[in-house]
Amino acid sequence: MNNPPIRLIDPIPDLYQTFMRYREAFGCSTENYRLGALRFTPQDNFADAVAASLAARSQHDNLPEDITPHSIFWLVNQSDQMLGHVALRHELNEALTIFGGHIGYSVHPDHRNKGYATYMVKQMIPLAMCMNITRLLISCDVDNIASNKVIQKCGGILENTLTIPDRPVPLNRYWIDIEQ
Numbered sequence: 001m002n003n004p005p006i007r008l009i010d011p012i013p014d015l016y017q018t019f020m021r022y023r024e025a026f027g028c029s030t031e032n033y034r035l036g037a038l039r040f041t042p043q044d045n046f047a048d049a050v051a052a053s054l055a056a057r058s059q060h061d062n063l064p065e066d067i068t069p070h071s072i073f074w075l076v077n078q079s080d081q082m083l084g085h086v087a088l089r090h091e092l093n094e095a096l097t098i099f100g101g102h103i104g105y106s107v108h109p110d111h112r113n114k115g116y117a118t119y120m121v122k123q124m125i126p127l128a129m130c131m132n133i134t135r136l137l138i139s140c141d142v143d144n145i146a147s148n149k150v151i152q153k154c155g156g157i158l159e160n161t162l163t164i165p166d167r168p169v170p171l172n173r174y175w176i177d178i179e180q
């Protein structure tokens, strides 16, 4: 059977090169906590970082205090080139309830406006349903036009716009209701 043109996969150590190119496309060659793609610094072993990411799907123990269990997936094409990432947080903590929400995502700058972020967020809805999550919170800066559109295309309903100390741009908070 042919591979589909794009697909979401679990993080795997084999994709180190394309992961690094992906990160560099965002100008984050040394650290990348910002995008949520993977907690990995040059001091870390990549395979260990991937294993830790997969372990974060099921465990509470050994996670940093500010992190809840979550599932990260990478969007790849037929050549296994990394095009995007999506993270589903299985539960919210206080900080995520304000900023962050259940889902985070990014798409490589060369591959935007092709519907990839919308595809990824939509794929998280049945997964969340399996986890008995009844509504998904997604937040984004008011001036992030593409992300606001993605959330709206996925059924997000704006709850409010918050001004958060130390953040220059107010934040839109949306909920996607999941039919159970």
Ligand SMILES: CC(C)(COP(=O)(O)OP(=O)(O)OC[C@H]1O[C@@H](n2cnc3c(N)ncnc32)[C@H](O)[C@@H]1OP(=O)(O)O)[C@@H](O)C(=O)NCCC(=O)NCCS
Pocket (backbone or CB within 6 Å): 104, 105, 106, 107, 108, 111, 112, 113, 114, 115, 116, 117, 118, 119, 139, 140, 141, 144, 145, 146, 147, 149, 150
């Ligand atoms: C936000 C982001 C994930 C969107 O990814 P994407 O794959 O390009 O998104 P999609 O193609 O699914 O949808 C983008 C929508 O925004 C629209 N859009 C993009 N830039 C726009 C602009 N400047 N003005 C108006 N609409 C714009 C697109 O036309 C599309 O809408 P449409 O389908 O109605 O035409 C991507 O821009 C990104 O990675 N940004 C940096 C990280 C980030 O902001 N992550 C989200 C944090 S909340």
